[in-house]
Amino acid sequence: MKSAWKDWHAKKEGVVEPEVEKLEKLFKENNAGRILDVGCGAGRHTFYFASKGFEVYGFDEDEEAIENDKQMLRKEELKADLRVWDMTKPMPYQDEFFDAALAVRVIHHTSISNITKIVHELDRVLKPRGFLFLQVPSYESETFDAGTIWIEPGTLVARGGPEKNVPHHFFRKDELLGMFPGYATKELHSNTDHYGGYCLIIQKGRKHAAFQCSFVSGLARENQ
């Protein structure tokens, strides 16, 4: 599984998503200084926010990527708290520790039940009024080819290639919003590059959300 990311890490180093640059302004305006980069990979967003003076934490299951990131940070004289961690496990941070979290093209790489756990964990570690930025693949905009196997509704694995056996969950719009009932949607749009996924910026309410994910039924739910 880890080798699946080598090409991605090599290709994406240093290139920052346009939405992530916009987030900097939002975070600064709201004094959101401590942020988490979930599945940070080659660290493009970790570096970006660290270089802008944010207190950055990040993790990825790929040991080599984290080691490279740490070396780069030292070289650039930047600081970030990085560790090797599996996002499907309880996250190694206190409750309500972060002002903001981002997970760029990461949380869909697992099963629906694990995504539910990740969403709970993100909610736990975010402060009330904390921001969450997600970029995930869209079920609506994707065309699916024959080289894939559906392992559950909305989740497939490739039969071959560099991402062989890596799960990809494709989110329906209502499914994605329904995962965050206690959050206010600041922005939701489709990505314009080849990736074609959803970009979502949401803000946590004052209380913990009563999560009732309707992954399978896909029923629309009012987002508060």
Ligand SMILES: C[S@@+](CC[C@H](N)C(=O)[O-])C[C@H]1O[C@@H](n2cnc3c(N)ncnc32)[C@H](O)[C@@H]1O
């Ligand atoms: C498509 S890359 C995105 C990396 C980074 N967020 C970015 O935008 O450049 C997906 C990342 O998710 C990480 N990943 C996949 N499954 C993971 C897991 N279970 N726990 C932690 N990281 C994981 C991979 O190692 C890889 O770095």
